[in-house]
Amino acid sequence: MSKNWSNRYFRLLHNFFNMIKRTLFFGNPAYLSTKNEQLVVTFSDGSLEPRTVPIEDVGVVVLENQQITITNGLLAKLSDKKIAVISCNQQHLPCGLLLPIHGHSEQTERARHQLNASLPLKKYLWQQTVTAKIQNQAFLLEEKGISVQKLKHLAKTVQSGDIGNNEAQAAAYYWQHIFPLPVFNRAQKGIPPNNLLNYGYAILRAVVARALVSSGLLPSVGIWHRNKYNAYCLADDIMEPYRPFVDLVVSHIVETEDNYGELNTSLKKELLTIPALDVTMEGQKSPLLVAVSRTTSSLFECYLGTSRKIIYPEYG
Template identity: 35%
Template sequence: MGFRSVCIENRCRCSYSGGYLVVTGEAATTKIHLSEIASLTLCTTKVYVSAYLMSELAKSKIPVTFCDEKCFPIAESLPLHGAHNCVTRVESQMDWSLPSKKRLWQKVVRDKIAAQSEVLQLMNAPREAKMLKGYAEDVRSGDPTNREAAAAALYFSTLFGASFNRDQDSDLNASLNYGYSILLSKVSREIVSRGYLTHLGIKHQSDFNQWNLSCDFMEPFRPFIDLTVIQSGLSEFCTEMRRLLIDVMNRDVSFDEGKYKMGSVVSLYIQSCFDALERRGTIDDIKMYSML
């Protein structure tokens, strides 16, 4: 499994030779073996990528994220075949029971709110953090009272001020959205690699969103992105911020009585969710990470 999150920021040509990604720039040429690469992000539109390289990256199941002229991710390559038994997996996915999906969504929302509470604890807001813990305990199967939205309102106003709005055009929102897109990319890869469809969610059901299931499973990890942005100390959506967020899956967190890379935690969490839906495990088997 690769461990490098490779980011291309300057004009160059990316090609393939003998198992290596070859990056030919104006001043130098760099080679990285594909076995070392976890993901490749093209942060500029001034990059030429060979079809041969794209083919080899797909064979190695290495995702490539393409960014627009503002350095914001707009597309990603994923292999067409994620597992040898993908037809069986998709058929099973379409048969997941509504009660099972509701119970899993309850767990996902509780974990998300618990993570938001931890962020507020770390940001010295103990009263609001305690309130969020109460919200998490109140979440019922399927979250019919929308505790998720109530928690989000308290969380963001405490974290960023009463005037903060997620729809604002700001450097802060640009950084958050960039981090969320990196997270969405990781979650989508985990889903596809197991042979499931990202289109069919357990809660998100939009006809216009091909990432419904990804949007479901990424929720408990959003607060980790928020904390990363806050702790960076950077007020602008700059190159340093993008580099920090691209590497976010390599950061350590507490999980299952040990320290794990966030990328590994995401993978284990999603596998546990599938195990619960497929009745290979239970909701109680799904372990949550901690930032404390």
């Protein structure tokens, strides 16, 4: 197996400590409030001094502990700044997402263009999405020294609407080879590292939903996903080419950690670097959080009719 792939993981973390928007994780009991446009953290047991974070520097907030109290004033300010707030259940897994009602000044006009998108356009956009996803999967495996001729062929032959189901064919090969495990199947309730993937994808989904709302789009109206019980169909569409970046982080954990069967604080901290990963888009590097916003903006241009291409990051 190639040793170079792990170096990419550390290169992609370049922006973690100096990113444009921060991801805040609260795993202990705390009282969260606001003062002077700052997020104020007061610890319930008084063991630590109150801390403050400029709200404008925050992109994502994760509330894990069941004894966290947050004021409505802070929630209003977080929503006003289009910050995604993720709540977790008693099993410490993401279960809720707070997004602003109005994400763009032209909300109604933009939603109209989205709702009026033709079926041929949606099929073409889904073709682009699947192609980008398979290409990024191929680059990740190739960097690990794994043969990817099959994936490269599938990426080149995706048809409009992916009527050949190239995405599923690629996934079958991809999940058989990405982890150095004798048997692995990707399943929501499957064996580890499915637990890591679930957590990482939940963070990614929140980042994508936040960007969609900021672009004035409806997260529930998908390009291809159309489950009537899913409020984030479009987010699930757009996050597809970004999934390999989550897989990169999880792969690094699998190959460097002895015990990843349970999500501990250390593992969550590593997964929470996902919004800060340095990705390449049209030859330029930027944090994943910023790249997603460029993707959703390009998607609206496709709905508007001024462009025919969604801009996705390139792993290679």
